[in-house]
Amino acid sequence: MEVLPVAVPVWSVDPRTGKQRAEVGTETTAGEVDAAVRAAAAALPALADRSVRSRLLRGAAGLLEDSAAEVIAAADAETALGVPRLTGELARTAYQLRAFADVVDEGGFLDVIIDHADPAAQPIPRPDLRRYKIPLGVVAVYAASNFPLAFSVPGGDTASALAAGCPVVVKAHPDHPATSALCAELLRRAAVEAGLPADTVVLVHGFEAGVALVSHPLVAAAGFTGSIPGGRALFDAAAARPRPIPFHGELGSLNPVVVTAAAAAERAEQIGAGLAGSFTLGNGQFCTKPGLVLAPAGDDGDRLVAALTGAAAEARPGVLLDGRMRENFLKGVAARAALPGVSVPVGPGEGDDEAGRTVRPGYLVAEARDLAGAGAYDLLLEECFGPLTVVVRYAGDAELAAVLDRLPGNLTATAHLGADEAAQDGGTAAALLTRLSALAGRVLVNGWPTGVAVAPAQHHGGPYPATTSTSTSVGATAIERWLRPVAYQDTPQALLPLELRDANPLGVPRRVDGVR
């Protein structure tokens, strides 16, 4: 007797009440995932034309803007991130889609290198070699909880994969399925309007669908933004395939901040207030939230902490993205606060709303010497998602260095420096930045890591567990994740891709016989 699978409903939930809002659909079955990947794979040849990709990306940006009110309302109802933040996120997402269209049009990402034949080359004659990059195939995108637009269905992974010429199957995040469905429809409409199959972008729902996706033979690469356990499980599955695939996961980051003695002496109050603004931004739900702040012991550090206390105490309680995150946040705070010697100047914890859905921001203080060796204090070196930061007081360079030596990889690392330090070539501050560059993919001076500019020079990635690869998920070079090089040897002009022909009819940037 055949057992028919029971359709599992996918609910949109209001995190402000914990109540189900609407049934968005059903979880994608294994058979449906297979069909989704095959349909997406069939769109690959149509994406070979770069002008079509560019049209798709610009069209998607336009449709997103046209539907802004509806999309933002859905996202706010599902995430409680608020209309102002989501309005900004939508603008950023549309900007990012267009930025990748510009990347596609410019063509530099193809990395064209042409070496003409050289029969006189030493030690042996050289054939004609022409190399550029081609799309890998279907890309699986795992959407993030904390950016329902910019790191989800229409976000950077999708935009960069489409820019590279790869069809995309997105696994919706369960915290915003209605927003995901809306955005997927817009992307699919943009595909059709650009002359592409609708299945250039396909949406799937459900945990099992996500697991099936990374193991599908026709999936050629994956992009992920989320937790360390979830991301690592998928990374492991990607590596264990008969044919392993690249898995570009952004998993977690502590985003350490070092405040030097000179910086504290000069700007303790400003730094304390700035830190409060940064770690509470978006209710502490940014990948780049500063989670560990190394502040000097002594009076100047005390002033910093006092300013932080003042500002953090004024921060308003907020709703986290879902109930499980709220529970994990409260547990994580309690476990950290229970460590001997850890003090709680502003207690993070449950808010006082009637529905019992909010949390209050707050921070802890620990001693650097407690973190210098492996042990229970390792917990302070793990990310705690939500509005918590930990200030670690250090007495002298040795204590600071000992804590830095224990840090895992990060998306960002920040130094707050005194004016003289910042102006000195080859001094202690330069050595500190070199040390921080070994810990992170982005190094900041006198700023805050929250906020990730979409720009060609951006790098949003870092040593594991920040990222499972050496790639970025934001900025122009994010496109590199979905490409592989192919070289053509001694191939007649008529058979070469247009980008590799001598006449360069598409006008792409190239390096020919060593000359750019």
Place this chain on the structure above:
Amino acid sequence: MEVLPVAVPVWSVDPRTGKQRAEVGTETTAGEVDAAVRAAAAALPALADRSVRSRLLRGAAGLLEDSAAEVIAAADAETALGVPRLTGELARTAYQLRAFADVVDEGGFLDVIIDHADPAAQPIPRPDLRRYKIPLGVVAVYAASNFPLAFSVPGGDTASALAAGCPVVVKAHPDHPATSALCAELLRRAAVEAGLPADTVVLVHGFEAGVALVSHPLVAAAGFTGSIPGGRALFDAAAARPRPIPFHGELGSLNPVVVTAAAAAERAEQIGAGLAGSFTLGNGQFCTKPGLVLAPAGDDGDRLVAALTGAAAEARPGVLLDGRMRENFLKGVAARAALPGVSVPVGPGEGDDEAGRTVRPGYLVAEARDLAGAGAYDLLLEECFGPLTVVVRYAGDAELAAVLDRLPGNLTATAHLGADEAAQDGGTAAALLTRLSALAGRVLVNGWPTGVAVAPAQHHGGPYPATTSTSTSVGATAIERWLRPVAYQDTPQALLPLELRDANPLGVPRRVDGVR
């Protein structure tokens, strides 16, 4: 009672006799591997200066040339590859070291992108962002059996890693430990002469040392050239680490060749003779040996096979790199020849030398329809290391397409085309090349894949199992494997790496505000 480890001797063996030549040293113990990696890691800061790296690479090339007679004699005694071939390989290896020195000097590999701050940027103001690439850390290199120089201790993996600024720990291949020790000494001397620690390059011996290396916490990436089982085991170990590392492995390749009906009609004899030359080159021990040749059924294909028979029958027996390879070759040939319908026009097998160490080159013929579905004939789709190729006769495009659909990933794929086909834009030959580009990292027309030119546009890599990543192990872009980007945000000029300062004192190529 403490059990002292017994030192396991490392022997240099003469493959022409199977006899031990000399004891080179002992297998590296776990403790010695740890010390080797730590010593190499200590050399990392000294490699930060690009001019020192360039000096190291040029110095190593010079020392290799100065010691050519000794190195070639050792390599020939251990590998039986012959003095002419090894003389060429040494020249190629020295050329490659200098080519990477040029890459280091030019600085384009740093991928510098600078975006100045733009307070007026939409949708939000943009900070100052400057990005370049930094070395990953200690690189583990696993040397190949079949290129004792060009893909071993002083080969492309080592050269590109040093060029990137990464110290290297090389695991010697057991087939040429004496050559490895000689070359390691030359590299270490070049390091010292360049002002670097000798431990910038460290050599280790033994299977267990190789396993320990890929799991060492301070090893940041690995390069490998070898078999699928060995490479996959190390790839799996690299992925399973608490902190996974990139593993760039070149594992195996069938290097399919497609001969179209038109090509066979025009040049059957020439193609048959060319194939014989290519698959027997270096006794069939090239990663790029054409192992599967799709030739048309019918008279023209018959002429090709006849020419191949004539040329292959004249090929002389030769000694393989070691006794195990010889045994595997003979077993592999026998298993393939035993498949129903597979014929043996020129039987590969044991040579007739007194020592019983040689093998005779030969080839098999199979029918495309037998390979079209999964089953016993899958064996023909696996690489057989040594002087064997398999000609698969196809009747029509459908049979050809069916075999291509079953092929794994490859380093190369080759098309032999008729003159009209080669001149036709957008025709069947163009479609064939597109199909082949999905199967391989290098596509050739009317040539043979053996011989991999060291050139900026080269790509020596391909879909799994050809490579475990999307990278190349030959050519200028091989350096990309050992780097990761770091972005600096709002960092004062005095604290920026020189390559990122406005004045560009080192004159590196950069992309500034969108302009190259």
